[in-house]
Structure formats: structure tokens, C-alpha cells
Amino acid sequence: MKIKEIGEFGLIDRITKKPRNKDIIVGIGDDAAVVKTKKGLQLLTTDTLVEGDHFRREWFSPKQIGMKAIEINVSDVAAMGGNPKYVLVSLALPNDLDVKFVDGLYSGMWKTCNKYDIEIIGGNMTHSKQIVISITLTGEVDENNLCLRSGAKSGDFIFVSGQLGNGRAGLRVFQEDLKDFEKVKKAYLEPKAHLTSALEVAPYANSMEDISDGLASELNHICEQSKCGAIIYKDKIPIKYDVRKVARTLGEDEYDYALFGGEDFELVYTVSKDKLNKINGFLVGEITKDKALRLFSLDGEKVITKKGYDHFFYE
Amino acid sequence: MKIKEIGEFGLIDRITKKPRNKDIIVGIGDDAAVVKTKKGLQLLTTDTLVEGDHFRREWFSPKQIGMKAIEINVSDVAAMGGNPKYVLVSLALPNDLDVKFVDGLYSGMWKTCNKYDIEIIGGNMTHSKQIVISITLTGEVDENNLCLRSGAKSGDFIFVSGQLGNGRAGLRVFQEDLKDFEKVKKAYLEPKAHLTSALEVAPYANSMEDISDGLASELNHICEQSKCGAIIYKDKIPIKYDVRKVARTLGEDEYDYALFGGEDFELVYTVSKDKLNKINGFLVGEITKDKALRLFSLDGEKVITKKGYDHFFYE
Numbered sequence: 001m002k003i004k005e006i007g008e009f010g011l012i013d014r015i016t017k018k019p020r021n022k023d024i025i026v027g028i029g030d031d032a033a034v035v036k037t038k039k040g041l042q043l044l045t046t047d048t049l050v051e052g053d054h055f056r057r058e059w060f061s062p063k064q065i066g067m068k069a070i071e072i073n074v075s076d077v078a079a080m081g082g083n084p085k086y087v088l089v090s091l092a093l094p095n096d097l098d099v100k101f102v103d104g105l106y107s108g109m110w111k112t113c114n115k116y117d118i119e120i121i122g123g124n125m126t127h128s129k130q131i132v133i134s135i136t137l138t139g140e141v142d143e144n145n146l147c148l149r150s151g152a153k154s155g156d157f158i159f160v161s162g163q164l165g166n167g168r169a170g171l172r173v174f175q176e177d178l179k180d181f182e183k184v185k186k187a188y189l190e191p192k193a194h195l196t197s198a199l200e201v202a203p204y205a206n207s208m209e210d211i212s213d214g215l216a217s218e219l220n221h222i223c224e225q226s227k228c229g230a231i232i233y234k235d236k237i238p239i240k241y242d243v244r245k246v247a248r249t250l251g252e253d254e255y256d257y258a259l260f261g262g263e264d265f266e267l268v269y270t271v272s273k274d275k276l277n278k279i280n281g282f283l284v285g286e287i288t289k290d291k292a293l294r295l296f297s298l299d300g301e302k303v304i305t306k307k308g309y310d311h312f313f314y315e
Numbered sequence: 316m317k318i319k320e321i322g323e324f325g326l327i328d329r330i331t332k333k334p335r336n337k338d339i340i341v342g343i344g345d346d347a348a349v350v351k352t353k354k355g356l357q358l359l360t361t362d363t364l365v366e367g368d369h370f371r372r373e374w375f376s377p378k379q380i381g382m383k384a385i386e387i388n389v390s391d392v393a394a395m396g397g398n399p400k401y402v403l404v405s406l407a408l409p410n411d412l413d414v415k416f417v418d419g420l421y422s423g424m425w426k427t428c429n430k431y432d433i434e435i436i437g438g439n440m441t442h443s444k445q446i447v448i449s450i451t452l453t454g455e456v457d458e459n460n461l462c463l464r465s466g467a468k469s470g471d472f473i474f475v476s477g478q479l480g481n482g483r484a485g486l487r488v489f490q491e492d493l494k495d496f497e498k499v500k501k502a503y504l505e506p507k508a509h510l511t512s513a514l515e516v517a518p519y520a521n522s523m524e525d526i527s528d529g530l531a532s533e534l535n536h537i538c539e540q541s542k543c544g545a546i547i548y549k550d551k552i553p554i555k556y557d558v559r560k561v562a563r564t565l566g567e568d569e570y571d572y573a574l575f576g577g578e579d580f581e582l583v584y585t586v587s588k589d590k591l592n593k594i595n596g597f598l599v600g601e602i603t604k605d606k607a608l609r610l611f612s613l614d615g616e617k618v619i620t621k622k623g624y625d626h627f628f629y630e
Binding site for chain 2: 021024026027032033035037042044045046047048050052053054086088089090092119120121122123124126127128129130132134136138
């Protein structure tokens with residue numbers, strides 16, 4: 001059996017063991033790991049950018065690649081309700097790469113680290129055929145703010161922090177070489193974590209996750225881990241006019257971008273009814289006892305199967 | 316300027332900034348980063364194995380690759396005087412890789428993690444052209460046991476924890492397809508961190524580092540960071556009979572293996588005269604005020620220039 005065939009999900013089940021150490025609050029399977037320390041809870045997360053899969057040098061400047069590498073990891077820490085703290089950078093770089101690329105990459109990483117008051121404290125560098133950037137980020141989280149994928153409760157309302165579909169729309173603009181759409185392109189090249197929103201929501205949310213693989217995929221994670229289902233109100237999904245226009249130009253469906261597209265890095269979170277007045281965001285659905293993930297719209301109801309952005313879009 | 320031309324050292328200077336946060340005791344440039352927490356000091360390190368550079372699937376079983384990936388990181392934590400604790404695993408894997416490879420890799424990682432009572436708490440998986448395994452390891456260290464590269468003092472004696480040259484000898488046996496030398500091959504395929512030795516030595520050593528790039532290269536790091544020099548007594552360098560035999564079979568010099576070969580993962584540490592009775596190991600030299608790195612032998616004296624194992628041996 002090849003890696004390609006079983007996909008990430010099957011593999012992750014194969015490699016997951018229940019932690020023995022009681023200081024490990026959350027191990028493999030959430031946005032970040034959570035470990036208990038005397039100071040409180042520490043978050044540990046790692047995410048990798050591979051040239052060709054996660055960026056192309058024709059589209060992204062080295063600085064933008066560096067910014068993205070940090071933002072996507074901050075997004076994982078934010079989705080746990082935490083504050084980012086320290087970064088380790090592992091680079092695997094081709095021999096013939098110009099050193100200016102590394103300078104640009106670091107200038108982007110520093111810029112984003114400064115924004116969040118993060119420090120790069122270590123890393124290593126080695127050679128490879130393809131650029132591979134692995135970032136490890138630590139964070140801190142108050143016990144009361146910790147938001148897991150497993151905390152959603154039947155009856156919770158589902159919110160997203162912002163408009164969806166931009167990641168896929170931006171990718172499609174570049175792939176199809178569409179003219180104009182400068183804002184869509186910029187948002188794709190410079191995705192942002194939503195740390196401030198996450199910290200505002202965290203004390204009140206029952207569960208939270210960042211949207212790296214499409215809303216449907218992330219809600220599937222939450223439903224699986226919380227042993228529940230969800231209804232998404234299709235017509236409530238917030239999508240920018242520009243993103244709709246990209247989809248229409250290409251004869252595609254902007255809701256597919258939002259549900260199954262990737263790399264939006266907005267947050268999805270679930271909140272019980274009595275906390276509704278405490279939080280901001282776009283209401284897009286409800287958590288249900290029934291375990292299916294269903295999409296409601298004026299056209300009727302559909303069941304969404306496990307699907308989503310698979311990170312291998314250049315193949 | 317290409318990456319290849321400036322090497323790792325120049326690049327690391329370019330990407331290093333002085334930490335602003337006073338909780339960062341050691342940032343980029345040692346075996347691991349050190350950050351202050353209320354519980355004590357935390358160590359954070361990351362190291363990457365790239366197929367072709369750090370392992371070949373014709374030589375290593377998937378299990379051995381997994382074991383090596385953990386051991387080399389434990390070696391970094393050990394060299395700081397610390398105990399390893401949690402692991403994050405970032406895998407970049409080709410599409411056509413058999414899933415059995417991942418199962419084997421994880422069986423090796425688990426085996427080594429169990430040996431050191433480490434837990435794998437997270438990670439991620441993505442696709443790439445080449446297998447790239449990035450491991451992040453955290454650790455804990457008592458303030459009194461922390462051993463930095465910068466702590467060596469003029470007059471210190473230099474010790475190594477075990478016999479050197481095996482890493483390069485093993486590589487050469489495989490490259491030249493030499494028959495026999497089973498022990499050399501096994502030691503190359505299954506390198507071990509020396510955690511117990513490190514923890515015994517740490518309270519008494521002024522500086523310590525693991526030998527991943529040859530004794531000369533590691534002593535260069537210690538001398539640079541401690542603003543001193545060193546004399547190595549060539550004839551005192553411990554080298555196994557089998558390793559000498561490999562070198563002689565190939566018309567090569569076993570001392571080159573020990574000084575400039577890589578991947579021995581023994582420890583080099585420096586100890587002041589009054590602590591000599593507290594520690595074990597092989598005495599191989601002295602720290603000097605004079606900043607050169609010199610090699611003394613019956614044949615006379617040589618100055619060793621910055622050189623060493625460069626991790627790109629398949630080119």
C-alpha cells in the first residue's frame with residue numbers, strides 16, 4: 001500500500017499511541033500538543049512547508065514564504081487558545097539555492113515573529129533536492145482558555161472568524177493565471193493567523209480549530225473527536241465578493257472553495273447558547289447529536305463525506 | 316552566492332539574532348536552545364534526516380532510520396546535560412513510498428523513545444520528492460548540570476566518552492562495499508546517544524558537545540564560543556581496532572575519520588583539573604589560551620583549520 005492511497009488520516013491512526021505520561025494533556029491529533037508544566041500548560045506544534053506543495057517560488061517571494069511558515073504555526077497555537085512563544089526552524093535546502101533566498105526567508109520569519117513577539121531560538125540546516133521548511137512553535141495557554149477539538153457539545157452554535165474560500169480562490173487565480181484579483185492573490189500569498197480573535201473567543205468556546213483544510217474537513221475533526229455531528233447552513237457561510245467572482249470566472253463553486261478548499265487559516269469554534277453574547281464571528285451552523293456532517297441550503301440537505309483539501313494540488 | 320559555497324557556518328551567522336527575551340538562556344548555536352520556565356530550564360532541539368544525505372534505504376532498515384532520528388536528537392539534549400522528554404515528528408514523504416516504511420520508521424522511533432522514557436506527542440505529515448524526517452525534542456535540565464559550548468576554560472582537560480571514527484568507517488564500508496566488518500556496519504546503522512555518560516559528567520564539566528561532525532569540528536565550536544584554543548593529543552584519540560582496519564584496507568587515515576568524520580555521537584567535554592577525579596572518559600587534550608586548534612603527535616605539531624564532516628557525502 002502506498003502513502004498516496006491511504007492518505008494522511010489512516011496513517012495518523014497507525015502512528016498514534018495513547019500517552020503514558022499524565023503530564024501530556026493532549027498528544028497527537030489536535031492543532032498542537034499540550035503538556036503540563038509548573039508554570040501552566042505548554043503548547044507544542046510543528047508544521048512543514050514543502051516547495052511545490054505549499055508554495056511555488058514563481059508566486060511567492062522568499063519573504064512571503066517565511067511569513068507563511070510562521071503564520072500557519074501561530075494559527076495552530078491560536079486555535080488552542082494559546083499565545084505563541086518560541087520557534088525552531090529546520091531547513092532542508094537544495095545546493096544550488098541562492099543565499100538571497102535564505103536571507104529573504106528569514107526576513108519574512110523575523111517580521112512575523114516580531115509581530116507576535118515570538119523568538120527564533122534554534123534550528124538546523126541541511127541539504128535536500130527540494131526546499132522543506134519545518135517550523136516548531138511553542139506556546140503557553142491558561143487552563144481556562146484551552147480549546148480542544150474534543151470539546152464540542154450537542155446544541156453548540158458553530159462560528160467562523162472570517163470569510164472563507166480565499167485560500168483556494170488565490171491558488172486557482174495563480175494556477176489559471178487570471179488577470180486582476182490582486183486582493184485575492186495578496187491574501188493567498190500572505191495568509192494571517194487570527195490570534196486576537198482566538199484569544200477573545202477562547203474563554204467561551206467549547207472547541208476550536210484553525211481552517212487549514214476547508215471548513216468541512218475541520219468540522220469533521222471536531223465531530224469525530226467530540227463524538228457528535230454538525231449541520232452547516234450553506235447560505236450563511238461568509239464568502240467575499242472577489243472569491244465568488246473567481247469561482248464564477250472559472251465555472252467553479254465558491255462553496256466548494258470554502259468547504260473543501262484549504263489554507264484559509266480562519267478559525268472555526270463552537271459555543272453554547274448561554275455564551276452567545278460573549279463572542280463575535282459568523283454563525284454558520286450547529287452541533288448535533290446525530291453524527292453526520294450535513295449541509296443545509298435552500299436546495300435541500302446533503303451529507304458531506306470525509307473530503308477536503310489534501311495538500312497535493314500540484315500533482 | 317549559492318548555499319553550497321558558503322556552507323552552514325556562514326549561513327548560521329547570517330540568521331542569528333541576539334534574543335530579546337531574558338528567559339532565553341541559550342538561543343541558536345548550541346546543541347539545543349535553553350529557555351527558563353518556572354519548573355526549571357527547558358531544552359528544545361531539532362534535527363533532520365534527509366534521504367541520501369543522512370541515510371540510504373539500501374543500507375538502513377526503516378526501523379533503523381527511526382531509531383537514528385531519535386538518537387541524534389537525544390544526543391543533543393544529553394550534550395546539554397539534560398534529560399529528553401517529548402518528541403514532535405514532521406515527516407515529508409514521497410507519494411510512492413510504501414506504508415510499511417512508515418510503520419517500520421515509527422517502530423524504530425517508539426523503540427528508542429521507550430528506552431529513554433520519551434513520548435511522541437505530535438507532528439505532521441506531508442508529501443515531498445525525498446524522505447525528510449524532522450524531529451523536535453524537548454528536555455529538562457537542572458541549572459547546575461547545564462553544559463554549554465561556551466563554558467570551556469584555559470587549562471581544562473578535554474575528554475571524549477568513547478571511541479571515535481566509527482561513523483565515517485561505517486559509511487566507507489558501505490560505500491566501498493567491503494566484506495566483513497559487521498560490527499562497524501552495525502554501529503554505523505544504529506548509533507547511540509550517550510545519555511548516561513552525559514548525566515554523570517554534566518555536574519562537573521565546564522563545556523560539552525556531542526560529536527556529530529568529527530572531534531575537530533566540535534572542538535572548533537567549543538573554542539570559538541569559549542574564546543580559547545585547544546591541543547589534541549593525536550596518539551590519545553581512542554579508535555577501535557576494526558575502525559583502524561577499515562582505514563588501512565582503504566589506504567585512508569583513521570585519525571581523519573575521528574577528527575573530520577561524522578556521526579559518532581560520542582561526547583566531548585572539558586573538565587578543570589580539580590574535577591578530574593569525578594569523571595570518566597578518554598583524555599584527548601587540553602584547552603589553551605592561544606586560540607588555535609592544534610594537533611600534537613610524535614611526528615610534531617599541526618594546526619587544524621576549520622574543516623570537518625559536511626553532511627554532503629553522497630555528492
